[in-house]
Amino acid sequence: MKVSVFGAGNMGARIAEVFLKAGHAVTMIDIKEQFCEGGKKRIEGDLAGAVKRGKMTQEEMDAALANLTLSINRQDAAGSQFVMEVILERMDLKEDLLKDLDAILDKDCIIGTNTSALSITEIASAVPARAAKVIGVHFFNPAHIMKLVEVTRSMLTDDETFKTTYELMQTLGKTPIAVNEGAGFVVNRILIPMINEAIGIYADGIASPSDIDLAMQLGAGLRSGPLHTGDLVGHDVNLAIMETLYRESGDAKYRPHPLLKKMVRAGLLGQKTGKGFFTYDGPFGKEIPGGDLTIK
């Protein structure tokens, strides 16, 4: 089927990759050609790695890439049966995109939003005539590896949209769970405040970033420590999620830590900018050992 993915960034490219690997034709749409090309490079890198490890043949890789179309024109989503919105975590941008898509897409086309924490009902309300066909489809990072997808109904999502989306995720090799809307859904309501707390522990001078992560790996059984996970997600995204949790609940326990705000203002976003609580060999590069952040 024809799938369109809006956003070729950290998550969008890998979500496009998941659909390509399942044999779908994917149009990946961003606002600049260079962003589309960057996303395509990451897909090519992943697929080449899979071929090298014997998980995929060269022919399968070529067929998947032949199914990928890049675009900077929203109109190219026309004729899609499923659309994934994977753009920046901002309600105004998501609403603006959905309003345009409402005029471009067939009336039965489902729009899945990959929002990390925003209200699915609020996003859906931007397109009253299509609100029943809008649903939360929350993939995890890195989307080509992580199995979980939170399939989240808004107040307005119809049963058919939920069932179709849930079953589609299973055909992609994912494990969906059914979620009723609530800021941050299940995982991020637990995970992101934990990252925020780890930032506070570091800011209080209690331990180094490496030791905080080691503590949570060896003491709490986590596969990745909270600050490495924070660098992977991107601190701009972490901040947006904390702000949503705080705004929606009014509960002080979700207050974004001041250091998280400063990290974002400084462009220390984590892997995507090559520097966060740890240092990387350029954007999305390998971690450089001993590169813990030291705040002055």
Ligand SMILES: NC(=O)c1ccc[n+]([C@@H]2O[C@H](COP(=O)([O-])OP(=O)(O)OC[C@H]3O[C@@H](n4cnc5c(N)ncnc54)[C@H](O)[C@@H]3O)[C@@H](O)[C@H]2O)c1
């Ligand atoms: N980073 C994570 O770990 C993670 C995990 C799950 C969900 N999410 C969610 O996924 C979404 C994308 O996050 P990301 O980390 O990939 O961000 P990102 O900054 O890496 O990528 C966002 C991309 O969207 C593009 N974009 C912006 N406006 C657009 C528009 N109108 N049309 C098309 N493209 C547009 C940007 O140019 C950019 O390439 C957010 O809603 C985020 O909360 C992120």
